[in-house]
Amino acid sequence: MEESGNAIGFLENKTILITGSTGFLAKILLEKILRIQPNVKKLYLLLRATDETTAMQRFCNEVMGKDLFKVLKKKWGANLDRFISEKVSVVSSDISVSDMGLEDSTLVEEIKHNVQIIINLAATTKFNERYDVALGTNTLGAKHVVNFAKQCPNFKLLVHVSTAYISGEKEGFILETPHKLGESLNGTEGLNIEIEQKIIEQRLKQLKANGASEKDVTIAMKDLGIQRANQHGWPNTYVFTKAMGEMLINDLKHNLPLIIIRPTIVTSTYKEPFSGWIEGMRTIDNFIVGYAKGKLTFIPCDTNSIIDMIPADMVVNTIIATMMMHKLQPPYQTTIYHIGSSTRNPIKPGDLLRFTCQYFIKKPWFNGDGNAIKVKEITTFNNFASFHRYITIRYLIFLKVLELVNKASCNCLEDKYNDLKRKLNWVMRQVQLYRPYLFFNARKPKLSFRVILAKSLDLMTPT
Incomplete structure (x- = not known):
């Protein structure tokens, strides 16, 4: 039975769909849910794959095969495989296409009927990603997720994980306000997502007609993304496409209850399931590793500005806590949370x-x-x-x-x-x-964060 005011109790008997399940935050979220609430009903894990066999291989190798799950493995021992098979359903998908690329009609109907919560973590986070790839995942992917959610009769909540940096290069305190459809950061008129799609299609068609190599196409698509982002006031392709994704979700959600999570720079785990776990080269890591290797001996920066960082497990705890707290909000309300450290524990x-x-x-x-x-x-x-x-x-x-x-x-x-x-x-x-x-000088005040923070810290106690 769900315990009132208890985020762990909230997860009991819930059916949750998670997109981008091989991603950094998704793995930590999955591990957390399975470790603290074994009575979760079902977790549908969507990941990019050509078929279910390949999807399961990716899940075994890229998710459960990680050191992140060693605490869970120790807890369940020889019963882990049985536990995972009961609680987890791995599904091949591609959220960049309609219906999220789900092709098994029987499975699709099962998911639609059962799912109560969708947590959209699918994203490409490269600042200079190919524009076609970034728009497909970060923008159109958000559209396809919300359209799928609207077809689920027992649906309770959509959680969309964005980024605090969709505010661009604005300075000062950045408020937790939505981005309106078609609204650029620099006042430029004409931001239209359908036109952005056509621009990509035309450029790809032109490159193909000119016999461009795959390398040339990649370079051209990366350049196009930066160009289009800069034209509308965003510094890079990643934050531009994430901003457009938020626009679409807000515009299309209608009566769906929605939480938007905007973390700042996500770093390694602080405490759970153990400290220091990270995967891949993330934002700050590129500089630290470059310095360690002797490549970086000088850098332009304002040493007295603020770097806003947040440990990955705190982001995950906040996702869980905000889901539980959302039942206290007015029905169908969109609630936005900035998750960072700049107002409470800033570092220069x-x-x-x-x-x-x-x-x-x-x-x-x-x-x-x-x-x-x-x-x-x-x-x-x-x-x-x-x-x-x-x-x-x-x-x-x-x-x-x-x-x-x-x-x-x-x-x-x-x-x-x-x-x-x-x-x-x-x-x-x-x-x-x-x-x-x-030279960034902005802070993300957490206007509704004190209660959420308390609930998140409660979740830091290992189970």
Whole structure:
């Protein structure tokens, strides 16, 4: 029986559909639900695959095969497989197409009849993703999810996980307000999602007619995404397509109860199921690993601004807590939550750089030859003008001279030249990609967050 005011009790006997189930947050959410509430009725896990066999293989390898589930495996021991088979149904899908790519009509009807909650975690989070891919998943995927939810007779709640950075480069306090359909950040008129689709189709048709290679198509689609995002005031393809996804969900949901979760920069787990679990190279990690490898020795940034980060398990706890709390909201209301740390426990870039330096001095990264990579304090520039001057004087002139000397000496310095060029190109790519956030000065106040925070912290107690 559901316990009043208890987020764990709320999950009892619930049937939940989760999209993007091989993703970072989805895995942590799945592990959390199975660990704290074994009496959940059913979890339908949607993941991209060509058929059910491939879907199950991906689930076994990319989800249950992860170290994240070691606490759950220890808890259930030899009974784990039976438990998973009873509680989890893995479904091949593609949310970028109509009906989320679900083809088994019998299974579709079963899901529609039983599902009570949908948690949409499917997303591509690359800042410079191909525009066709990002629009398909982040924007049209949101549309297909909400349209599916409207066909479920016993439906209770839709949870859509977005990003706090759909606000673009606005400074100051960012409020938890919805994005209206067709509303750009810079006041540019004519933001129309159907037109964006046509622009992509026309560009792909043009590239095909010109005989472009797959590599050329990828580059063109990435450039198109950044171009379209910038035209309407967003800094990159990821946040632009996520913003349009929110627009569509808000416009199409009608009477569906809706929660939109907007986390800031999601980092490794703080506590559950154990601290420090992370998967892949995420936003901050690119810089930290680049520094550890000796690639990053300088960076333009405001060392006194705020980096808004939040541990992944706190995001998951908030998702669960907000679902339970939503029953206290007026029917059919859309509630938006910013999940971050900037108003309660902010960290400055200068502090992060100092902590990173101290860590890798004590515990250095080792290169391919087994030698420790020595690091030193990183050089920072408080504006891009001084950064570019430094690059020109310290590296570009030297690189050009080295190129000439290398050619004159029959390529004797080829390795040194290529190594320096590769490192410089890597730094410049990272700076260009993350440029809007290196001087970011916005905070996400959690206007309705105090009770949610308390419920989330309750969920931090391992079961």
